[in-house]
Amino acid sequence: MKVVSDPFCNLCGVTQVQDVLHFFLDCAFTTDVLKEHIEEEMAKTYDHYNEQAVMEYLGEGLKDLKRLTRLLEMHGQVKTDKSAAVKEKEKKQKDAKLKIYREGMAQIFEKRKSGIKDWETMRCVGDVLSMNPDVYTLWNIRKEILLHMVEEKTIDEPVKVGEDELRLTEICLKINPKSYGAWHHRCWIIEHFPELDLKRELILCNKYLKLDARNFHCWDYRRFITSRLGLSPEEELSYTMQKIEEDFSNYSSWHYRISEDGGKWTTVNSIKESPLWVSDLNSNSSSEYNIKVAILNEVENVCLKADNDFVWFRKPQFDPEVSPKLKALLVEQLETCNQLLELEPESKWPLLTSVVFMKAIDTTQFREEIIRRLRCLMKYDKYRSSYYSDILSKFLIEEEFKSNELPTGSFSLKNLGLTSFYYTQYFARFELIDLSHNKLKRTLTKLEFAVNCTTLILDDNDLTSLQNIPFLPQVISLSVADNRLKTADEILNCIDKLPSLQKINVARNPFVEDDAGKQDFVKKLKTLKPTLEIIVD
């Protein structure tokens, strides 16, 4: 098998027998060489289909089937140059096939119209489906006829009928392993023919998954069968573990294992963002309000007090709870990552995994190392550098909130290299928010929670636009000096969203580079807001 292994494995790593066959055909071997290699390969991987089926598959018109498979799937059809003679021959074959298809379809629709529900129609439908398994209406017609026969009690041997149906879906799945219609028909047959042997189905799934462990239709089908069989989760787990051992990188199996494992998985590094709720209070009323807060299914009684500005927050919990046992395990795993990094300091997965571990073990202890490794990732995994910088921003903001114990009054996140906002719902309390000397360049929409902010400082960022600044009713002073705002309109168009504004600083932006720009801007802004204090340099 030297011929196959290299190019094939590197290309897509699939050992599905169809692909192996196609590969041989692509290589245009002579018939004898082809047959010898195929027999050898069949013996290795293709044991659950009988030889006759394989030879049928190899028979006349295989090239067309292959073309059709890829067309129906609309993937992976390689463009090749063909001679005029080859094209002509292919055209003839296709015309012949098309004729059969069309006549078959016409005949079936005619019978359906006349209400004929017999075995002859079933045969006809089966023939067309084995040419083109994605004609969903044909699967429907089969089901209609079968239901009719069950109702009329004309099915004498349900096991045979059911098995024939399963066989038909197998033929179709050979043409297109992802045919939704064929997979669903298989489930439908299992549901409607309880006499069928489910254990046999399980064995078939296992064999098929040996050929292509990533076919999620087959995993779904296997799940369908095991749930009908009532298999215990332990039995299922042992099967999945076996598949993982066979192919360590098999993501489908990993997925299956985690789903079956009682569903108690936790993510180490995720916290859902909670929204902010604001309400107007009656001005003349009491110094206390009792409210009920429902978060998911937990209801909490909360007292809003005047000396706390009538503000209540659910205490942010940024660090996950990790049991001592798990922590010990994580420390061990972190050590392994670190050893790998000593050998290859630039390798992505140990860097990324170790960051997750360090966050779970102790963010305070590892703070600097977490920051350093995330910055390394920004450098080494360039395509995703914005992901790492956003995640770093998130981490740094968490750290600020932790060390500050949710301050009131003013809050500073300056000079942290932030590219993104997180937890802005906690901004609701602050009157002065300083976000200067960062790398903010995207939308400012998330500042919408800063409902009590009177002074907003955004100096020295990478802002190119203020179009998306949210409605900030209390802001009196806004500073956006040292950014990349190119036109006066960026300010003029957003001024309505800042109804309380009294002072604005736009110094050192491109649009106020020269005196003309400055004068023009001041003039226009003064027409909109005559009393505004404007700083342009």
Added chain:
Amino acid sequence: MANLVKDVVISQDTPKDLLLDKHIDYLLKYGTDTNDFEFCMTEYLRMSGMYWMLTTLATAKKLHLISKDQFTEFIDQCFDKETGGYSACPGHDPHILYTLSAVQIACILDSVDRLPIDDIVRYIAGLQLPDGSFTGDKWGEIDTRFSFCAVATLSLLNRLSSINVKKAVEFVLSCQNFDGGFGSKPKSESHAGLIYCCVGFLSVTGELGRIDADHLGWWLCERQLPSGGLNGRPEKLPDVCYSWWVIASLTMLGRQHWISKDQLRRYIFASQDCETGGFSDRPGDLPDPFHTLFGVAALSLLGESNLIPINPTFCMPQDVLSRLGVESQVLTK
């Protein structure tokens, strides 16, 4: 053969910019030969094929090149009075997939008022099960794709309240996995196409706040391979259609910048056929209308200047949705 990175190598001589005129020629020519083998054998998805073609033309500002009547007449022929659904082509059975395509076509051609809206709503609402999920037709296949089709269709018709949205949301959320992604039903493996459907579903229903966008966003940005193309699952080859599903999902989640846009653009450009026009799944493969739409749509999302902006949720031109007053949620970052 564990842990192989599967990817393609983009050669130097592949196209470096958008060959828009060629693609238009390709689409207008496609299907003119009604005896073409491939064309006939794909009749079971004709309605979606028409939507692919029309959306591409509309995004390229070339809708005036086709006759509107030809399409609206086709839709009429595919309507099934009894159920209220649409089939892929005349004579075939109604299905939710083609009902969405038919409604999308009518929206793009500004002929929603011709649609039998009450019948369509009855059809869609009738496919919802007590657990909130949707079947594709009366034969009972359940899939999160159909949940998306249901809410997208109803939202385009401004009739979202005709189903139990709360239950529908619960079902879709029950299909979320440990990796943040979504599958076709509970416990099914995460897959970019189904993630698009589920994120799109939550965008239509305004429930994107229910998911951890950072977690899912990370899984999605990990789909970008060294060639710049995106795959649909770990360890799979890159593909233009998955590139759309991933980039559209990231856009809805407000995290489009988590991948390299330039590299993705390069991959999509390389998947054009410079001879016939059209896009294929990967450089060097044969083009088809399906990948042509998703290539053009992804380029539009990436800000290509010759194209009009496309809506990431509906995969339809934004101006069509604005005209209809249809809104969809997008998270901000």
